[in-house]
Amino acid sequence: EPEVTQTPSHQVTQMGQEVILRCVPISNHLYFYWYRQILGQKVEFLVSFYNNEISEKSEIFDDQFSVERPDGSNFTLKIRSTKLEDSAMYFCASSEFPSVERSPLAIYFGEGSWLTVV
Amino acid sequence: GENVEQHPSTLSVQEGDSAVIKCTYSDSASNYFPWYKQELGKRPQLIIDIRSNVGEKKDQRIAVTLNKTAKHFSLHITETQPEDSAVYFCAASPNQAGTALIFGKGTTLSVSS
Numbered sequence: 001e002p003e004v005t006q007t008p009s010h011q012v013t014q015m016g017q018e019v020i021l022r023c024v025p026i027s028n029h030l031y032f033y034w035y036r037q038i039l040g041q042k043v044e045f046l047v048s049f050y051n052n053e054i055s056e057k058s059e060i061f062d063d064q065f066s067v068e069r070p071d072g073s074n075f076t077l078k079i080r081s082t083k084l085e086d087s088a089m090y091f092c093a094s095s096e097f098p099s100v101e102r103s104p105l106a107i108y109f110g111e112g113s114w115l116t117v118v
Numbered sequence: 119g120e121n122v123e124q125h126p127s128t129l130s131v132q133e134g135d136s137a138v139i140k141c142t143y144s145d146s147a148s149n150y151f152p153w154y155k156q157e158l159g160k161r162p163q164l165i166i167d168i169r170s171n172v173g174e175k176k177d178q179r180i181a182v183t184l185n186k187t188a189k190h191f192s193l194h195i196t197e198t199q200p201e202d203s204a205v206y207f208c209a210a211s212p213n214q215a216g217t218a219l220i221f222g223k224g225t226t227l228s229v230s231s
Contacts, residue, residue, distance in 0.1 A: 048217065056217055056218055
């Protein structure tokens with residue numbers, strides 16, 4: 001079964017440093033997402049991306065965050081100047097283009113990248 | 119914006135019993151409601167979803183019901199097994215691709231044998 005893959009699985013970074021989290025969405029999916037989950041809390045939406053543009057973003061996704069699809073397979077989340085409160089699990093996710101036969105919004109998550117800012 | 123409330127926060131049942139988790143949502147524009155299961159340290163896994171043109175959906179031991187008038191939906195797990203132990207999250211979103219899933223705070227289900 002195709003899966004969303006993410007790298008790195010765990011990254012420790014100094015406060016103020018830049019971090020890039022990488023994702024390879026499921027190959028026939030066209031919508032890509034980043035969510036985050038602070039330890040013990042709920043999953044929170046950051047941003048969605050389609051056709052090389054941001055579709056929607058949350059209040060969390062401020063100017064320190066950016067997303068990019070640098071090639072035909074990768075989808076990245078960049079966090080500039082990390083803060084202690086950015087420590088969380090970051091999940092990449094993807095979904096298919098809507099079709100009549102299948103649920104248009106079934107979103108599949110990767111295993112996550114655990115970011116620790118010290 | 120959308121707000122999803124989930125109850126209970128923890129649920130302990132004996133193996134073989136049923137478990138019910140309930141969620142309410144605030145935005146009447148929401149009409150897609152998935153449920154995710156998350157084991158410790160793992161990804162959220164989609165276990166079942168429902169759209170607002172359907173009142174109930176069942177997949178083996180798992181069922182979801184939706185009351186759009188009351189803006190609540192529920193997950194029902196029958197004949198629970200120890201491997202059902204996990205955190206379960208409900209979510210809601212408008213039925214448009216690319217829009218945010220808004221999650222509830224999760225229910226920790228413990229099934230004891």
